[in-house]
Amino acid sequence: MSNTEIGIKSYGSYIPSLRLDRRDIIKSVGWANPGQFAHGKGQRAVCDFDEDTITMAVEAARRVISEDGSTHISALVVGSTTLPFADRLNASVISSALGLDDALESFDVTGSQRAGTSALRLASRLAISTSTSDVLCVAVDQRRGKPGSIVELVCGDGAAALTLGQDDVIARILAHQVSTIDFVTHFRRADQRHDYVWEERWVREEGYFKLVEPVLQKLLDEAQVSAGDIDHFILPCPIARVRETISKRMGINPEAVANNFQKSFGETGAAHSLVMLCDVLDKAKPGEKILVTGFGQGCETFLLETTPLLAKKRAKQPVVLNSAESDHIVPYVKYLANNEQITPDFGPRAEADRQTALSAAYRHSKLVNRLVAGECPTCGTVQFPKSTKCVSPNCNHNGPQEEHPLADETATVCSITTDYLGFSRSPPNRYGMIEFTSGARMTVNFACTDQEEPLVGSQVQMTYRLQDVDTLRNYHRYCWKAQPVKTDT
Amino acid sequence: MKYGIRDKVAIIGMGCSKFGERYDCDAQDLMLEAFNEAQQDAGIATEDIDAAWLGHAMPDLGMGPTATPASVALRLNNIPVTRVENACATGTEALRGAVYAVASGACKIALAIGVEKLKDTGFGGLPEFSFGPRAALYNPSMSAPGGFAQLAAAYSAKHGIEGSDLKRAMAHVSWKSHENGTKNEKAHLQRHITMETIMKSPMVAAPLGLYDCCGVSDGAACAIVTTPDVAKSLGKGGEYMLVKALQLASSNGVESSHSSWDGAHFITTRVAAKRAYLEAGISNPREEISMMEVHDCFSVTELVTMEDLFISEEGKAPQDILDGFYDASGKLPCQIDGGLKCFGHPIGATGLRMAYEVYLQLLGRAGERQLSNPSIGLTHNLGGFPHENVSGIGIFGLPGA
Numbered sequence: 001m002s003n004t005e006i007g008i009k010s011y012g013s014y015i016p017s018l019r020l021d022r023r024d025i026i027k028s029v030g031w032a033n034p035g036q037f038a039h040g041k042g043q044r045a046v047c048d049f050d051e052d053t054i055t056m057a058v059e060a061a062r063r064v065i066s067e068d069g070s071t072h073i074s075a076l077v078v079g080s081t082t083l084p085f086a087d088r089l090n091a092s093v094i095s096s097a098l099g100l101d102d103a104l105e106s107f108d109v110t111g112s113q114r115a116g117t118s119a120l121r122l123a124s125r126l127a128i129s130t131s132t133s134d135v136l137c138v139a140v141d142q143r144r145g146k147p148g149s150i151v152e153l154v155c156g157d158g159a160a161a162l163t164l165g166q167d168d169v170i171a172r173i174l175a176h177q178v179s180t181i182d183f184v185t186h187f188r189r190a191d192q193r194h195d196y197v198w199e200e201r202w203v204r205e206e207g208y209f210k211l212v213e214p215v216l217q218k219l220l221d222e223a224q225v226s227a228g229d230i231d232h233f234i235l236p237c238p239i240a241r242v243r244e245t246i247s248k249r250m251g252i253n254p255e256a257v258a259n260n261f262q263k264s265f266g267e268t269g270a271a272h273s274l275v276m277l278c279d280v281l282d283k284a285k286p287g288e289k290i291l292v293t294g295f296g297q298g299c300e301t302f303l304l305e306t307t308p309l310l311a312k313k314r315a316k317q318p319v320v321l322n323s324a325e326s327d328h329i330v331p332y333v334k335y336l337a338n339n340e341q342i343t344p345d346f347g348p349r350a351e352a353d354r355q356t357a358l359s360a361a362y363r364h365s366k367l368v369n370r371l372v373a374g375e376c377p378t379c380g381t382v383q384f385p386k387s388t389k390c391v392s393p394n395c396n397h398n399g400p401q402e403e404h405p406l407a408d409e410t411a412t413v414c415s416i417t418t419d420y421l422g423f424s425r426s427p428p429n430r431y432g433m434i435e436f437t438s439g440a441r442m443t444v445n446f447a448c449t450d451q452e453e454p455l456v457g458s459q460v461q462m463t464y465r466l467q468d469v470d471t472l473r474n475y476h477r478y479c480w481k482a483q484p485v486k487t488d489t
Numbered sequence: 490m491k492y493g494i495r496d497k498v499a500i501i502g503m504g505c506s507k508f509g510e511r512y513d514c515d516a517q518d519l520m521l522e523a524f525n526e527a528q529q530d531a532g533i534a535t536e537d538i539d540a541a542w543l544g545h546a547m548p549d550l551g552m553g554p555t556a557t558p559a560s561v562a563l564r565l566n567n568i569p570v571t572r573v574e575n576a577c578a579t580g581t582e583a584l585r586g587a588v589y590a591v592a593s594g595a596c597k598i599a600l601a602i603g604v605e606k607l608k609d610t611g612f613g614g615l616p617e618f619s620f621g622p623r624a625a626l627y628n629p630s631m632s633a634p635g636g637f638a639q640l641a642a643a644y645s646a647k648h649g650i651e652g653s654d655l656k657r658a659m660a661h662v663s664w665k666s667h668e669n670g671t672k673n674e675k676a677h678l679q680r681h682i683t684m685e686t687i688m689k690s691p692m693v694a695a696p697l698g699l700y701d702c703c704g705v706s707d708g709a710a711c712a713i714v715t716t717p718d719v720a721k722s723l724g725k726g727g728e729y730m731l732v733k734a735l736q737l738a739s740s741n742g743v744e745s746s747h748s749s750w751d752g753a754h755f756i757t758t759r760v761a762a763k764r765a766y767l768e769a770g771i772s773n774p775r776e777e778i779s780m781m782e783v784h785d786c787f788s789v790t791e792l793v794t795m796e797d798l799f800i801s802e803e804g805k806a807p808q809d810i811l812d813g814f815y816d817a818s819g820k821l822p823c824q825i826d827g828g829l830k831c832f833g834h835p836i837g838a839t840g841l842r843m844a845y846e847v848y849l850q851l852l853g854r855a856g857e858r859q860l861s862n863p864s865i866g867l868t869h870n871l872g873g874f875p876h877e878n879v880s881g882i883g884i885f886g887l888p889g890a
Contacts, residue, residue, distance in 0.1 A: 347612065348610070348611050348612040349612060349616075349617070352616070352617055354625075356622075356625070356626070357622035357625075359622075360622035360623050360626065361622075361626055363623075364623055364626055364627075367626075367627065368626045368627050371627075381747065383742075383746045383747065384746060385623075385746075387742075391741075391742045391743060391746040391747045392747060393743060393747070393749070414643060414751075414752045415639035415640070415642050415643040415752040415753075416639060416642050417634075417635050417638035417639050417641075417642070417694045417695055417697075418692075418694065418695040419631070419632050419634065419635035419638070419693075419694040419695075420691075420692055420693055420694065421614050421632040421634055421635065421693050421694060422617065422630055422631060422632030422635055422694075423617065423630055424630070429629065429630065429632075429635065431629035431631060431635065432639055432642070433639065433643075433745075433752055433876060435748055439748045440746070440748075441745060441746050441747065441748060441750075443628065443629060443631075443745065443876060444627075444629060445629040453695065455642075456642045456643060456645070456646040457646060467626070467627070468625070468630075477626065479626065479627045480627075
């Protein structure tokens with residue numbers, strides 16, 4: 001271990017509110033493979049039609065950055081197996097939505113279900129090299145299986161974010177161990193959409209039971225910590241009794257086995273180790289030891305110890321908030337359409353060309369990705385979009401305006417409609433004019449159009465979403481949408 | 490008023506095609522239908538026309554760019570022909586070009602013609618408008634009804650009026666235009682519709698139902714203009730109408746980007762109306778105007794426009810509407826020809842179609858729907874969305890009015 005103490009400084013998670021009822025999957029396609037009936041219980045989290053790994057990563061990261069607003073982020077590591085772009089740095093899309101500095105080290109870590117813990121490993125090593133800034137680590141996944149498959153049934157969509165640094169940590173990283181073994185539980189070739197999965201019993205016996213324990217034991221031995229001293233044991237595994245068996249064999253207290261939320265929102269793929277960690281940090285006491293483990297082409301594990309600072313820096317939205325049975329349900333067929341697994345007739349309006357001018361997108365990157373408005377240096381009017389001639393009547397300022405990002409500001413609804421005519425990938429479309437706290441006006445899309453229409457005068461906040469999909473060229477772009485301010489926290 | 494065009498230009502001939510789903514026609518055919526009527530009415534030869542303005546808003550669906558297709562279709566005499574476009578206010582823009590040409594003395598007789606061929610899309614409603622690569626990055630993909638529907642929520646909030654009460658007043662707007670449309674054989678929609686049918690029609694963009702929306706139509710309309718002196722020399726007697734005012738106002742970004750706009754009225758319409766009343770010498774529009782043709786693309790647009798034209802007091806339009814003030818039998822009939830709602834809305838033609846109805850009414854040629862002795866008529870033609878638009882207002886009168 002290095003002498004420099006590295007640890008987690010803040011943490012947060014994002015689980016989409018939308019749920020798919022597993023009974024609905026079984027009812028619709030379970031006949032095709034009766035062996036899956038046993039998995040038809042509970043709910044799983046799913047992205048709305050305008051969410052993906054990038055938007056979830058942004059939402060999770062916003063929760064840790066807003067906690068730590070003053071901190072400078074010098075590196076971003078994103079771990080996932082389902083990032084949308086194979087050649088375009090996904091971390092750079094996330095970084096521009098978060099407004100991070102251009103002088104950023106950034107990485108997409110991918111290729112395995114342990115991409116989340118690998119991202120944490122890389123982030124912690126990057127944090128060693130800087131004492132004046134923090135490293136942002138995001139793990140996110142949106143795994144898709146064939147209709148009715150095990151992957152579709154047990155997985156859920158979600159993201160977790162951590163910042164790492166050297167001071168004021170809420171959990172220290174005490175030790176790390178890893179193995180790399182080409183053990184193939186499932187695979188997905190680069191040009192494929194769905195995983196191919198091998199028999200569960202083999203995965204359990206030859207994989208989890210033989211590959212996890214040696215790595216954990218080595219970690220404990222080197223850290224000189226006994227298994228009985230572990231307060232929280234994190235190992236994402238949807239296969240029944242695997243975690244209990246490993247903990248029993250190693251002498252880890254059965255109560256230490258962390259909640260994996262299988263019934264409520266599902267296994268969030270490469271993000272799940274860190275999502276479970278967020279849940280542990282929501283309730284852990286100071287001085288507790290946490291074992292965080294990821295499994296995939298070997299095993300990777302960290303030993304953490306919480307500090308007294310944790311109690312002051314808990315996430316505002318605990319993971320457990322997502323565990324109640326939800327009534328925000330997407331019907332299974334709609335879910336299939338949202339994921340392009342069926343292609344309903346969207347009508348002739350869907351045929352309009354939705355090409356993105358990449359040159360214009362780059363020119364207006366700040367405007368789009370941070371909703372940067374202009375603030376008039378003469379009269380102070382904040383206006384969107386930013387211009388060089390002030391919009392305020394009688395001001396007459398003609399010159400540069402200060403940048404004023406609106407993405408994190410709340411706003412009030414001025415006018416709104418729910419539109420059944422215009423094209424949307426999930427009709428109806430909903431949009432309206434909003435006024436931000438700073439006075440800036442904007443006509444925006446609203447997210448969550450399956451929910452009741454917000455009233456004029458109600459409060460909204462911005463959420464980063466898919467704005468448009470160009471099916472002709474397989475490109476898509478993002479922007480911010482308005483959604484009602486959540487009052488349940 | 491030192492500058493202006495009041496009484497400087499006379500409309501001596503007008504024509505209008507049958508509006509509707511003209512699956513039998515190209516835009517060129519529709520233009521010719523309107524032009525033949527206007528030319529016969531004016532009693533002039535094609536060689537007498539010195540310049541022409543074409544209003545054509547959606548060339549991709551119609552005849553393509555430039556004004557040349559109009560020059561070709563009408564076999565004009567190699568005169569200057571200019572295509573203008575200002576969204577749904579395009580027709581008024583074409584008329585303005587021709588009227589200004591005559592008023593300036595640049596030519597003796599000018600032609601304004603507007604046309605739109607919308608029913609070759611294969612789907613209902615208007616196609617989406619593109620606002621260029623920047624706006625596409627962050628703007629919602631808004632439909633026309635969606636853009637205008639927002640007026641309703643903002644109007645309800647501003648005036649503390651229940652959505653259901655506003656919806657009833659909006660329904661009366663459409664009901665009245667359907668009643669009027671039954672007496673217009675050129676109208677796209679000529680059926681009586683009950684209030685209940687309107688109120689219960691399927692939602693298009695909340696709270697606008699199907700019957701809150703105007704027709705999407707093919708059609709053309711046309712005007713031949715000259716000076717009052719030339720009109721007299723052509724032996725027109727009193728058979729022409731004078732342009733009292735023609736005013737346009739465009740948004741400057743205040744609605745979309747400044748917090749002073751309430752979302753429940755049209756800044757541009759108020760500005761253009763004030764200028765037009767001043768130009769025409771009208772001080773009390775509610776009393777002095779005999780009839781109006783306004784831009785009722787959606788029922789709620791007509792409702793707020795009654796206030797923006799300073800006819801109804803602010804917040805009182807729903808009451809005036811429900812009282813029948815704007816009905817055919819009311820004090821100030823509005824959309825006596827059925828309006829965009831029932832006559833139809835071929836975009837480039839609409840502003841000229843409005844002037845056509847004023848022309849017919851003032852000259853006593855409106856047949857079954859003829860009003861008793863109208864002397865001043867107003868047209869209001871709007872292009873764009875409530876948060877960014879152009880509003881065109883015309884005031885027309887009989888000689889001596």
